[in-house]
Amino acid sequence: MVTNKKSRGVKSRVNSFKYAFEGLSTLFKSEPNALIHLLAVLVVVFFGIFFEINKQEWIIVLLLFALVFISELFNSAIEYLSDIITTDHHPLIKKIKDMAAAAVLISALISLAIGLIIFIPKIGTFLDSF
Numbered sequence: 001m002v003t004n005k006k007s008r009g010v011k012s013r014v015n016s017f018k019y020a021f022e023g024l025s026t027l028f029k030s031e032p033n034a035l036i037h038l039l040a041v042l043v044v045v046f047f048g049i050f051f052e053i054n055k056q057e058w059i060i061v062l063l064l065f066a067l068v069f070i071s072e073l074f075n076s077a078i079e080y081l082s083d084i085i086t087t088d089h090h091p092l093i094k095k096i097k098d099m100a101a102a103a104v105l106i107s108a109l110i111s112l113a114i115g116l117i118i119f120i121p122k123i124g125t126f127l128d129s130f
Contacts, residue, residue, distance in 0.1 A: 023073065026076075027069075027072065027073055027076055030076070031072065031076055033072065033104070034069070034072050034076075037068050037069060037072060037108070041065050044061060044065075044115060047119060048061060051119065051122040051123075051126070053118060053122070057118050060114060060118065061115070061118070064107075064110075064111040064114060064115070065111075067107045067110075067111065068104070068107045068108055068111050070107075071103045071104040071106075071107040071108075072104050074100060074103065075100040075101055075103060075104045078096060078097065078100040079097055079100065082096060082097055
């Protein structure tokens, strides 16, 4: 039987999006910190609109959102994979998990610092207008 490679390719592409959205769903359902990051995104978007940040600032903010969520996704994936390898305490797996968590921390702290650089002058100008 000859299979239709084109339809198999389309189905494969559709499934890849489905799996990606399942991964996001898993992240938000199982990782409380991801919800905190999502709340931070909503706050930043609100202030970005309120303070009318420019195009370059939006690009930076969007890249930072991606950085934090990608870090959180990799951290979660590493934790799940490590838990499959062993549920026992293993010093190397602890180091791996700690390093993945540190990547999330660094991305969040850098995002916060850059966010403050973008928004503090705008907040100051806003407060000076009173």
